[in-house]
Amino acid sequence: MDSAVRNGNRRGRRSRQEILDVAARVMAARGYAATSISVLAGETGLPKSAFYHHFESKAGLLSAVMARGAHEFFDAMREAHRNPPEGGTPRERLAWYLHRTSETFADHQDFLRLLLALVMTNEAAEAPEVLQTIIDVRNEGRDYMRHMIHSSFSVAGEDVASAIADELAHFAMAAFDGTFVSLQSADGKSGGELMRLLGDAMAAIGEARVAAVRAAAKSRRRTARKS
Numbered sequence: 001m002d003s004a005v006r007n008g009n010r011r012g013r014r015s016r017q018e019i020l021d022v023a024a025r026v027m028a029a030r031g032y033a034a035t036s037i038s039v040l041a042g043e044t045g046l047p048k049s050a051f052y053h054h055f056e057s058k059a060g061l062l063s064a065v066m067a068r069g070a071h072e073f074f075d076a077m078r079e080a081h082r083n084p085p086e087g088g089t090p091r092e093r094l095a096w097y098l099h100r101t102s103e104t105f106a107d108h109q110d111f112l113r114l115l116l117a118l119v120m121t122n123e124a125a126e127a128p129e130v131l132q133t134i135i136d137v138r139n140e141g142r143d144y145m146r147h148m149i150h151s152s153f154s155v156a157g158e159d160v161a162s163a164i165a166d167e168l169a170h171f172a173m174a175a176f177d178g179t180f181v182s183l184q185s186a187d188g189k190s191g192g193e194l195m196r197l198l199g200d201a202m203a204a205i206g207e208a209r210v211a212a213v214r215a216a217a218k219s220r221r222r223t224a225r226k227s
Contacts, residue, residue: 016054018044024065028110032062032123059127066118066133069111074140076104084151090210091203094152098199101148102191105180112180138173145172149206156210163213164206172202 022043027035037058041048055061080100085093105112115137117123124130149172150165179194 015044015046015050019046019051019054019061020065020068023061024069024110024114027062027065028114028117031117031121032114057127059124059130062124062127063129063133066111066115066130066137069108069114070133070137070140073104073108073111074144076108077101077144080104081148090153090155090206091199094148094203094206095196095199097148097152098195099192101176102195105183105191109184113184116177116180141176142169142173145169145176148172149202152203153206153210156213160210160213164209167209168202168205171205172198175201 019040023035023040026040026043030039035058037048037051040051040061044050051061055064080103081097085096088096115134118130118134119138124134146165146169149168150161153161153164156164175198179191179198182189182194183191
């Protein structure tokens, strides 16, 4: 009996993972609205009852797909960015982060494609839990941008690095979105090349901000000495 239960549990876990794998791929290609449970059943060879056994609804399945995709994507980002180089200029450090980010993008295209499709359409409106997952993913992504930018500019000092990271986080997210769309359109630029240009742009903005902060601090010191 125990062996039968264990085997049943293993089969259940396999079928759940298979459903999530296929749903992520098909929804990314077709969109959420065009992906019915019947389509997924045909793709997996599993009965519809298996889907409703693991997920209460199609919206529940989408929520699980997004939650798993986000977990795997950010785990991959953290792994790719382990042990950043010591020293170097902000531009060099930012280039290191973005080069590894482009590799992570390439390995998680289904998740990112589905995420952007849901952001740009109203398909997830019927599922509040999916909308919350999307918001959480975008917030986590923006926080991760802050981390990369702050780490890259840490040589300028904690306060300056924090200010630059806060100022550039939204711009970086918008640029990353555009970069991924460009990659999907196959317009002739590689992910590595686009990330290099993005790194140059972000570094130039950050360096200008550092110079402005230092100039303002110098002016305040001169004023204080005169008074």
